[in-house]
Amino acid sequence: MKFLVLSIISIAISLSISLAQSSLVFLDKNTGSGIPGVLVKVSSHPNQTSDEKGQVYLQISKNTFISFSHVSYESGGVQLNENENKTIYLVPVTQSLGEVTVIGFESERPLVHQAGAISKVLEYELYRFNENSILSAFNTKPGIRIEQRAPASYRISIRGSSLRSPFGVRNVKVYWNDIPFTSPDGTTALNILDLSNVQNSEIIKGPAGSIYGAGNGGVISFESRKQVTENYFSLDYGIGDFGLNRYRIGIDQQIGNGGVSASYVHQQSDGYRQHSAMDRKVFQLALHSNPNDKQSLSTQVLYSDLDYQIPGALNATQVEEDRKQARPGSVGQNSSIKQKTLYGTLSHELNFHKKWSNITAVYLNTTEFENPFILDYKRETAFSYGGRTKFRFDDIWGNFPVKIIAGGEYQYGKTLAQNFGNRQGKADTIRFSDDLITTQAFLFQQFEIEWTSKLLMTLGFSENFARYDIDRQIDAGRRTPSFNSRSFDPIIIPRLAMVYKLNEFSGIHTSVSSGFSPPTIAEVRTNEGSINLDLQAERGTNYEMGYRGKYGIFNLDLTAFYFRLKETITSFTNDQGVVLFRNAGATDQKGIEMQLDYAIYRNQLSLVQEIKLSHAYTGHFFQFSEYSTGGTDFSGNRLTGVAPNTLVNLLDIRTKPGLYLNLTHQYVDEIPLNDANTVFQDAYNLIGSRLGWRTTFGGRWDFEVYGGVDNLLDESYSLGNDLNAFAGRFYQPAPGRNWYGGAKLGFRY
Known part of the structure; x- marks a missing residue:
C-alpha cells in the first residue's frame, strides 16, 4: 500500500511538473494582433515558433533568457521565470x-x-x-x-x-x-x-x-552586432556577373553574460571593365561582456587585406568605342591599390548612477598602403591611435528637465609617405619622401532643455584643434629637405536646435549649425610633389527646418535647408593628369529632402503578409555664388558633380511561406561634370530586383536562397565621374544589366 501511494504521488508530481508551463504571447505593437511565426530560442532546448494567435508555450525550470526574432519585426530577448506568462509587443521593421x-x-x-x-x-x-x-x-x-x-x-x-x-x-x-x-x-x-x-x-x-568635430558633409555611424544572444554558426555564399564570388563563415558563442563572435569574409570579382579586378579578405573578432548591471565592455579586432585594380577614366570617344576598356596606360603601369589594415578597439560603458553615465572608446590602427598609378608609384606606412569619451548627465537639477552631454575626442597619426617613379608597374627612382604627422582634437558640450512638455531646445558647441606637419626628408627635384607645418587656431563650432512636439508621432524641428573643414594632407601634399599651404579651411553655416509625422499608414520625413559655404575646396586636373585643389570662393546650397513610406497591406495570417512602398526625393539646387579663376567667372553655375533631382521608389512584398520580392527604381538627373557647366552626365533610370525564400526548419536551422538583377534596363551611365578632368576624361562607366545570387545557412547549437 505504501508503495502504491508513493507511486501515485510521484506520478502526480511528475505530471504537475510536466504540465507546469510558461508562455509568451507576441502582439503587433501597432495593431495588437497576434504574430504567428515568431522564432523563440532557448539555450539547450529545441527552438519553437508562435502559433496563429502569437502564443508559444515553454517548459522551463528556472529563470531563463529567451531570445526571439521575426523577419518583419525587431528582434529581442526577455527573462522568463517558471510558470510565468508574459505578453510582448513587437515593433514592426517598417515602423512609424x-x-x-x-x-x-x-x-x-x-x-x-x-x-x-x-x-x-x-x-x-x-x-x-x-x-x-x-x-x-x-x-x-x-x-x-x-x-x-x-x-x-x-x-x-x-x-x-x-x-x-x-x-x-x-x-x-x-x-x-x-x-x-x-x-x-x-x-x-x-x-x-x-x-x-x-x-x-x-x-x-x-x-x-x-x-x-571638423567636417561639413555630415556623419555616418556604423554599428556591428554587439550582443551575442545564442550559439550560432552561419555560412553564406554569393555569386554574380563579372566573376563575383563571396563567401562568409561566422560563429557566435555565448560566454556567461556576454559572448564572442568571429567572422571571415572573402570577396573576389574580375570587374566589369578591363583592369578592374578586386580581392578583399576581412576578419573580425569581437568580445562582449557585462561584468555587472552597471557596466559593459566590448573589444574588437578587424583585419582587412584589400587589393583592387583602377581602370581609370575615359573620354566620350573612348566610351563610345568600348566602355569596358581601361584608360590607356592603366594596364601597363598596373594602376591599382593594395592595402592591409589592422584595427584594435576597446569600448567601455559605465552607469555611475541612474542619472550619470560614461562611454569611452579607444583604438589603435596600422595600415600598409601601396598605389602604383599611371604617373607615379606611392607607398605609405601609417600608424594612428585615438579615442572618444562622452559623459551624460540626465535631469541634474531635480524636476527641471535638463540633460548635459560633454566629452572629447583625440586622434594622432604618423605616416611615412614615399613617391617613386612608375616603370611598368614597379617602383623606380624615389621622387620625394615625407614624414607626416597629423593631430586633431576637440571638446564638445551640449545642453538639452525641455522648456515645456512639447518644446525641446538643444544648444551645443565644440572647440576644435588641428595641426599637421610635413617633414620632407627626400626631394629629388629640389634636393633639399624642408619642413612645413600648418596649425589651425582653436575654432568654436556652435549649433542651436529646437523641436516642437505636435503629438507622440509628429514634430517640427529647426536648427542653425556651423561647420569647419580644414584641408586634408592629401589635398595639401599632392602627387607631383607640391605643397600648397595656402589652401584655406572651408567654413559654412546651415539653416534647416523639417517635419516628421505619421498619418495613418503613412510616415513622412520632410526637410528644407540652406547651406552657405565659404572658401569651398574644389578639385581640378593639370595637363599632366595630376589632381590639384583650390578654394573657390563661396557656394549657395538650397535643398529639399523627403521620404515617404507606408504599408498598403499587412496581415500576418494571409498568404501575402505585407506589401510596403517607400519613396525618397532629393532636390539639391546648388550653385557657385562667388567663384572666379584664371580670368573666368563661374558664379551662378551649378555645383559640379551634384544632380539637382533624384527619386527612389521601393516596393517590398513578403509572403507567409517565406517568399519575398524587393523592387527598386532610381532616377538620377543630369550632373554637371565641370565648373563651366559645359559637360554633363546624362540623366538615367536604374531598376533592380531581388527575389528570395527564407525559412526556419527543425527548430535549429535557418536557410535562405536568393537571386537578383541590377540595371534591368541596361542603362549606360557613369557611377563616379572625374570632375574637371583634363583631356575630357570624365567618365567611369558602370556595369550594364547584371545578375547575382546566393544562399545562406545557419545552425543553432
Missing part, C-alpha cells in the same frame, strides 16, 4: 517615425523628436540588394549618394560634399562602434569593411561639428 530611436547628436530619442536631418539604414535594408557593398542601400536615402569608380573604390556625397573628393571619402566623418573610423588626416578607408561588418547605420546630413 515615433517608434524609430536614433542616437543622432549623442542624444537617444525617437527620430520624430530629433532636431536634425537624420536617416537610418537598418540591417534588413542592407540585405535587399546584392550583398557585395553598402552602396545600393545608402543610395535609397534622400540627400545621400555613394559612388563607385571601380569595385571597392568608393566616394560618399552627403549634400554635395564629394566636390573635393576625386577619390576616397573626405569631408564626411565616419564612426564604427563608437570609435572614429575616419583617419586623423580626414580621409576614410570605407572600402576595407564588408557588408557583414555593419548591422545598423545612422547618417547625419550637413554640419555636425558641435558634437563630431
Whole structure:
C-alpha cells in the first residue's frame, strides 16, 4: 500500500511538473494582433515558433533568457521565470517615425523628436540588394549618394560634399562602434569593411561639428552586432556577373553574460571593365561582456587585406568605342591599390548612477598602403591611435528637465609617405619622401532643455584643434629637405536646435549649425610633389527646418535647408593628369529632402503578409555664388558633380511561406561634370530586383536562397565621374544589366 501511494504521488508530481508551463504571447505593437511565426530560442532546448494567435508555450525550470526574432519585426530577448506568462509587443521593421530611436547628436530619442536631418539604414535594408557593398542601400536615402569608380573604390556625397573628393571619402566623418573610423588626416578607408561588418547605420546630413568635430558633409555611424544572444554558426555564399564570388563563415558563442563572435569574409570579382579586378579578405573578432548591471565592455579586432585594380577614366570617344576598356596606360603601369589594415578597439560603458553615465572608446590602427598609378608609384606606412569619451548627465537639477552631454575626442597619426617613379608597374627612382604627422582634437558640450512638455531646445558647441606637419626628408627635384607645418587656431563650432512636439508621432524641428573643414594632407601634399599651404579651411553655416509625422499608414520625413559655404575646396586636373585643389570662393546650397513610406497591406495570417512602398526625393539646387579663376567667372553655375533631382521608389512584398520580392527604381538627373557647366552626365533610370525564400526548419536551422538583377534596363551611365578632368576624361562607366545570387545557412547549437 505504501508503495502504491508513493507511486501515485510521484506520478502526480511528475505530471504537475510536466504540465507546469510558461508562455509568451507576441502582439503587433501597432495593431495588437497576434504574430504567428515568431522564432523563440532557448539555450539547450529545441527552438519553437508562435502559433496563429502569437502564443508559444515553454517548459522551463528556472529563470531563463529567451531570445526571439521575426523577419518583419525587431528582434529581442526577455527573462522568463517558471510558470510565468508574459505578453510582448513587437515593433514592426517598417515602423512609424515615433517608434524609430536614433542616437543622432549623442542624444537617444525617437527620430520624430530629433532636431536634425537624420536617416537610418537598418540591417534588413542592407540585405535587399546584392550583398557585395553598402552602396545600393545608402543610395535609397534622400540627400545621400555613394559612388563607385571601380569595385571597392568608393566616394560618399552627403549634400554635395564629394566636390573635393576625386577619390576616397573626405569631408564626411565616419564612426564604427563608437570609435572614429575616419583617419586623423580626414580621409576614410570605407572600402576595407564588408557588408557583414555593419548591422545598423545612422547618417547625419550637413554640419555636425558641435558634437563630431571638423567636417561639413555630415556623419555616418556604423554599428556591428554587439550582443551575442545564442550559439550560432552561419555560412553564406554569393555569386554574380563579372566573376563575383563571396563567401562568409561566422560563429557566435555565448560566454556567461556576454559572448564572442568571429567572422571571415572573402570577396573576389574580375570587374566589369578591363583592369578592374578586386580581392578583399576581412576578419573580425569581437568580445562582449557585462561584468555587472552597471557596466559593459566590448573589444574588437578587424583585419582587412584589400587589393583592387583602377581602370581609370575615359573620354566620350573612348566610351563610345568600348566602355569596358581601361584608360590607356592603366594596364601597363598596373594602376591599382593594395592595402592591409589592422584595427584594435576597446569600448567601455559605465552607469555611475541612474542619472550619470560614461562611454569611452579607444583604438589603435596600422595600415600598409601601396598605389602604383599611371604617373607615379606611392607607398605609405601609417600608424594612428585615438579615442572618444562622452559623459551624460540626465535631469541634474531635480524636476527641471535638463540633460548635459560633454566629452572629447583625440586622434594622432604618423605616416611615412614615399613617391617613386612608375616603370611598368614597379617602383623606380624615389621622387620625394615625407614624414607626416597629423593631430586633431576637440571638446564638445551640449545642453538639452525641455522648456515645456512639447518644446525641446538643444544648444551645443565644440572647440576644435588641428595641426599637421610635413617633414620632407627626400626631394629629388629640389634636393633639399624642408619642413612645413600648418596649425589651425582653436575654432568654436556652435549649433542651436529646437523641436516642437505636435503629438507622440509628429514634430517640427529647426536648427542653425556651423561647420569647419580644414584641408586634408592629401589635398595639401599632392602627387607631383607640391605643397600648397595656402589652401584655406572651408567654413559654412546651415539653416534647416523639417517635419516628421505619421498619418495613418503613412510616415513622412520632410526637410528644407540652406547651406552657405565659404572658401569651398574644389578639385581640378593639370595637363599632366595630376589632381590639384583650390578654394573657390563661396557656394549657395538650397535643398529639399523627403521620404515617404507606408504599408498598403499587412496581415500576418494571409498568404501575402505585407506589401510596403517607400519613396525618397532629393532636390539639391546648388550653385557657385562667388567663384572666379584664371580670368573666368563661374558664379551662378551649378555645383559640379551634384544632380539637382533624384527619386527612389521601393516596393517590398513578403509572403507567409517565406517568399519575398524587393523592387527598386532610381532616377538620377543630369550632373554637371565641370565648373563651366559645359559637360554633363546624362540623366538615367536604374531598376533592380531581388527575389528570395527564407525559412526556419527543425527548430535549429535557418536557410535562405536568393537571386537578383541590377540595371534591368541596361542603362549606360557613369557611377563616379572625374570632375574637371583634363583631356575630357570624365567618365567611369558602370556595369550594364547584371545578375547575382546566393544562399545562406545557419545552425543553432
